[in-house]
Amino acid sequence: MPWNHESAARYDKWSTSTRGGFALRQEEKLLQSVIASWPRRKQKLLDVGCGTGMFLEFFWSCGFDLTALDKSPDMLSRAREKIGHRADLHLGSAEHLPFEDREFDYVSLLTVLEFVDDPDLALREAARVSRKGLVIGFLNSWSLYGLSVRLEKKNSTLSRARWFSWPEMRGMIQKNLSPGRIEARSILLGPPCTWIPTPGIRHLNSTPVPPWMGAFTAVRIDLTAQPAQTPLLAWKTEPTT
Secondary structure (H helix, E strand, O other): OOOOHHHHHHHHHHHOOHHHHHHHHHHHHHHHHHOOOOOOOOOEEEEEOOOOOOOHHHHHHHOOEEEEEEOOHHHHHHHHHHHHHHEEEEEOEOOEOOOOOOOEEEEEEEOOOOOOOOHHHHHHHHHHOEEEEEEEEEEEOOOHHHHHHHHHOOOOOOOOOOOEOHHHHHHHHHHHOOOOEEEEEEEOOOOHHHOOOOOOHHHHHHOOEOOOOOOEEEEEEEOOOOOOOOOHHHOOOOOOO
């Protein structure tokens, strides 16, 4: 699927629209909650398939030492405009990461597996270069959002994407990895027409729900037997590992 200058521009335009901006804020809140147990300072995170850098500012503000990769030069160009020198950006494929084994502490794959040729290989590659854990964000095929995209029957980027259900994603994780622990929740319960900051409706879409319900599901996968237990804000001294 080509990601050129025009598609990158559409991607950014959506993220700054009323619905897109609202959805992005809820997704960031969900990610913050899901990865709350991970230490951040002096921890290296690789964002695979960073696109136009939609989540780079979020990860940078969390305190990670940030590296990002995308296969589209046009997407990377926009990401570089946003994040500047705060992240090390690379051109490359999610299925063939140009990094050493265990080079990073954490790896993120946010709405990436939907668009790669071999999601199983991309997942194994992410685990190969990670020492501690992965966070996956995916579009839930069982959600009202997924249903609305199928009913529209438009030849859009999303309609051509590979959507996953929570059982499918969980099965793929268990097939390709040996996780120590998995935690998953979703957000944006209503259809896109309700993704607006209106009282009542806002509560519907800003409340985390089980992973098979919302439009966007976040999954934390700890690759070690015991995940970190103390959130970043609770540290009184800087972690040593």
